Amino acid sequence: MEYVQKSFGQGNTLVYAWFAAMHTRVDIALWTNDNHNKQERSNDSPSDLSHSVFLPTIVANIQQEVKRVETFANRFDPDSELSRINRMAFEQPVTVSEELFALLTECMTYTPLTLGYFDITINSFNGFKQGIHNITTDPLNRTIRFLHPDVQLDLSGYIKGYVLRAIRNMLEQEGISNALVNMGNSSILALGNHPHGEGWKISLPVPASTDKTTLLNTPASFGETKASKEPGTSGEAYETNDFLLLNECLSTSGNRPDRPWPVLNPSTHEATQRSAPVSARTTDPALGEVLSTALYLAEEEDYLYLNQIVMGTGGPLKSVLT
Amino acid sequence: MxxxxxxxxxxxxxxxxxxxxxxxxxxxxxxxxxxxxxxxxxxxxxxxxxxxxxxxxxxxxxxxxxxxxxxxxxxxxxxxxxxxxxxxxxxxxxxxxxxxxxxxxxxxxxxxxxxxxxxxxxxxxxxxxxxxxxxxxxxxxxxxxxxxxxFDPRYIHAIEMVHSGEFGVVSGIRAFWHRNNDWRRPVPDTATDEQINWRLYSAYSKGIMTELACHQLQIGTWAMREIPDKVMGHGAITFWKEKREVYDNVSCIYQFDNGVKLNFDSVLSNKFYGLEEQILCNKGTIEPEKSKYYYEEIPPAPAFLQMLNDVENALFGSMPFAGTSWVPETANVNEGYYLLDRKPEGxxxxxxxxxxxxxxxxxxxxxLIAEEGYYATQLCLLGHQAMVEERSLVFPDEFKLDYLNHKAPESL
CATH class of the missing domain: 3.40.50.720 (NAD(P)-binding Rossmann-like Domain)
Incomplete structure (x- = not known):
């Protein structure tokens, strides 16, 4: 992990750290005010150490947590627990750790709630489509079993949100109230404020030809879309789509406009390639991953339905959202 | 133009x-x-x-x-x-x-x-x-x-980045040029084999070294801004044995004063890896032929660097996050970055x-043009000599120019 530390204003310290994990770069910026924190701690903490002294340790602990989750949830690592399940669960029930069992169970509940669009069996062998219906779990013994040899689990559409959830808890425990965490530009957690403003301003590029109704850019957007051009692209004009995030997360699917990444549709197993990325803002980062994937894939009618859920106006996911 | x-x-x-x-x-x-x-x-x-x-x-x-x-x-x-x-x-x-x-x-x-x-x-x-x-x-x-x-924009940009220190210290250069053919061209009735296929005769050519290595050794001196003074190597005819006097399989190691090596390999009976000059630095790798470079460690995000700058200037700026850097369906592969923002032309x-x-x-x-060309030739010839004599050679003083780490004999 590398990091830079900056002091600014009256007793403010900011740390920016970055490292590679989960096939991408993780960026963590957090800042604190020692004067403010000293006053708050004066009654219950005898320590004279400034809060800022611990910032590098905090980001190092976050890195460890990210690596820990990656170790068991990376399907490309043959030694991971997920790989062990993928290899063995058709032959026999596989006992799963408490954490991974809870994670898998949660993911499977999202499949019916998203009308089947979010599906962790999407990368099953031979394009097998009924993966999610060919899994049995035993909560008492914490085992999982596949009923078809082609079933494979893939958490890559979910795990970054799961990690962001853990990071948010860690930051809260450490008393860090201002932070921005970015995982590969597709999963962003914004806590508290930028050092010089309320919330954090984020800009994502979208093709100029994009139908803006496909973007979840309300209600807390700021400014206007601005014409710009992405370097290294084929020359199509791009605009930026701006978000103001305050204690919330932004998850984006399909946000590689220069090289659009097709997302597999679970019902057809065909690659979906929308003209524009889809972003979901949620308070829970893991749920944001689920929704951005589902919305990116959704047919028009389903899209409107799911969008309403995201906007908190109805649907079975509303209870999860709140 | x-x-x-x-x-x-x-x-x-x-x-x-x-x-x-x-x-x-x-x-x-x-x-x-x-x-x-x-x-x-x-x-x-x-x-x-x-x-x-x-x-x-x-x-x-x-x-x-x-x-x-x-x-x-x-x-x-x-x-x-x-x-x-x-x-x-x-x-x-x-x-x-x-x-x-x-x-x-x-x-x-x-x-x-x-x-x-x-x-x-x-x-x-x-x-x-x-x-x-x-x-x-x-x-x-x-x-x-x-x-x-x-004069190749890919190479110019690559070397510029190396010299800027972007990738740290050059630790090694691996140049290779592999083909899978015998170099033989059809001989018309009006010509002799020596006239057409002169590259295969030791009286007229030094084979792989003068035809291929010459280009790539120059990348070594250009990147290092130094002439390597020692060379050893081995060559052999291993596959294309018919009417060939020059090696079809060579490997040379050139050593710079600080111990860094410039390796050149060529096999004429396998083309899978093609050609490349891999410039290995402690912070990154450059492959100019592919027009790509790779960092050893992941670089910081431009948006966050901009945010740091904004904080210093008391600005509440927006952080531009370009397309995802996430590669969702592949194992951990360092895809690298392109040297140019366009397809190389020529x-x-x-x-x-x-x-x-x-x-x-x-x-x-x-x-520089004459001098870079001069040393590219001398180094490929010296490498060839090292292979023929099967011994390690030192760059002869009498052939040094006033260039980079060398001094011409008359200047001493």
Whole structure:
């Protein structure tokens, strides 16, 4: 992990750290005010150490947590627990750790709630489509079993949100109230404020030809879309789509406009390639991953339905959202 | 046609283009000596340059003359290069004959008052190469060597990044050029095998070293800004054994003063890895042929660096997050970054010839070109000698120039 530390204003310290994990770069910026924190701690903490002294340790602990989750949830690592399940669960029930069992169970509940669009069996062998219906779990013994040899689990559409959830808890425990965490530009957690403003301003590029109704850019957007051009692209004009995030997360699917990444549709197993990325803002980062994937894939009618859920106006996911 | 404005800033030898506006309307009158396949390739670029007039061609092989005249119909055809050198209409010559002929032709060309472009390698031996360089210096004429990577935007940008320290310290350079063919060309009834397939005969060529290594060894000296002083290696004929006197399988190790190695490998019976010069640094790797570079560690995000800058200036700026850097369906693969924001156009040959024409018109030798070409040739010849003699060799003092870490004997 590398990091830079900056002091600014009256007793403010900011740390920016970055490292590679989960096939991408993780960026963590957090800042604190020692004067403010000293006053708050004066009654219950005898320590004279400034809060800022611990910032590098905090980001190092976050890195460890990210690596820990990656170790068991990376399907490309043959030694991971997920790989062990993928290899063995058709032959026999596989006992799963408490954490991974809870994670898998949660993911499977999202499949019916998203009308089947979010599906962790999407990368099953031979394009097998009924993966999610060919899994049995035993909560008492914490085992999982596949009923078809082609079933494979893939958490890559979910795990970054799961990690962001853990990071948010860690930051809260450490008393860090201002932070921005970015995982590969597709999963962003914004806590508290930028050092010089309320919330954090984020800009994502979208093709100029994009139908803006496909973007979840309300209600807390700021400014206007601005014409710009992405370097290294084929020359199509791009605009930026701006978000103001305050204690919330932004998850984006399909946000590689220069090289659009097709997302597999679970019902057809065909690659979906929308003209524009889809972003979901949620308070829970893991749920944001689920929704951005589902919305990116959704047919028009389903899209409107799911969008309403995201906007908190109805649907079975509303209870999860709140 | 020329992007000299940009390149001039990064490559000093691009001063060849610095007066291009003033030379508008002027022409470099060029004669081609040996317009075989390579010569015709170069003629294609020259004929397209409005500042070039191909006024003469010379070859002992009539089909080559016919092909050359098809490209430059107005040129005078010669079968004796000395007659071409006597032609007052010729300002400069492009020598693209078999290697063993370069020495005599280049010396005669300088003596005849011509500017010289000589295909690499410059000559067949260390002594001949040194003699040509000395004659060039005495002549006051322009001297170019066909090391086109010096003009290739991919390589220029790569070396610029290396020199800027972006990738830290150069720790090693691995150059390789693999093919899967015997280099043999069909011989027409009117020619001998030695004439057509001269690259395969040790009396006329040093094979892989003078034909391929020459290009890649130059990348080593360019990146390191130093001449390696030691070389060892092994060569053999392992696969293409019929009518071949030169190696089809070589491996050479050049060592710089600080211990860094420049490795060159070539196998002519497997093409899977093709060619590349991998510049290995402690913070990154550059593969200029692929036009890519890779960081050892992941670099910081531009948006966060901008945010740090904003914080210093008390600004509440927006953080632009370009498309995802996430690669969702592959294992951990370092995809790297492209050196250029566009598909590379050509390999620098066109720009190299335009620079030569400008230099002929202005009669000004751009820096480094002759010296980089000189050492590329000497290093490939020294490597070949090390393989033949099966011993480690040190760069001979008598062939050193006042260049980089070397001092010419007369300067000491």
């Amino acid at each position: 020329i992007t000299g404005g940009v390149l001039l800033a990064t490559s000093p030898w691009f001063s060849a283009f610095s007066e291009q506006q003033h030379t508008r309307g002027e022409k470099a009158r060029i004669g081609i000596i040996g317009p075989g396949s390579r010569g015709q390739h170069l003629m294609g670029f020259l004929a397209a340059n409005p500042k070039v007039e191909i006024v003469a061609v010379c070859d002992v092989f009539q089909p080559s003359i016919d092909a050359a005249l098809a490209i430059a119909p107005a040129a005078t055809a010669y079968t004796d290069y000395r007659k071409l050198l006597d032609d007052k209409a010729v300002d400069a010559v492009v020598i693209t004959t078999p290697l063993y002929l370069h020495h005599r032709m280049a010396l005669d060309a300088f003596d005849a008052g011509k500017h010289v472009f000589c295909e690499k390698a410059i000559a067949y031996s260390l002594e001949e190469t040194h003699a040509i360089y000395q004659r060039y210096q005495q002549s006051g004429k322009v001297f170019f060597v066909g090391q086109q990577r010096l 390999d620098g040959t066109s720009l190299m010839l335009e620079a030569f024409a400008e230099a002929v018109i202005t009669r000004k030798q751009p820096p």
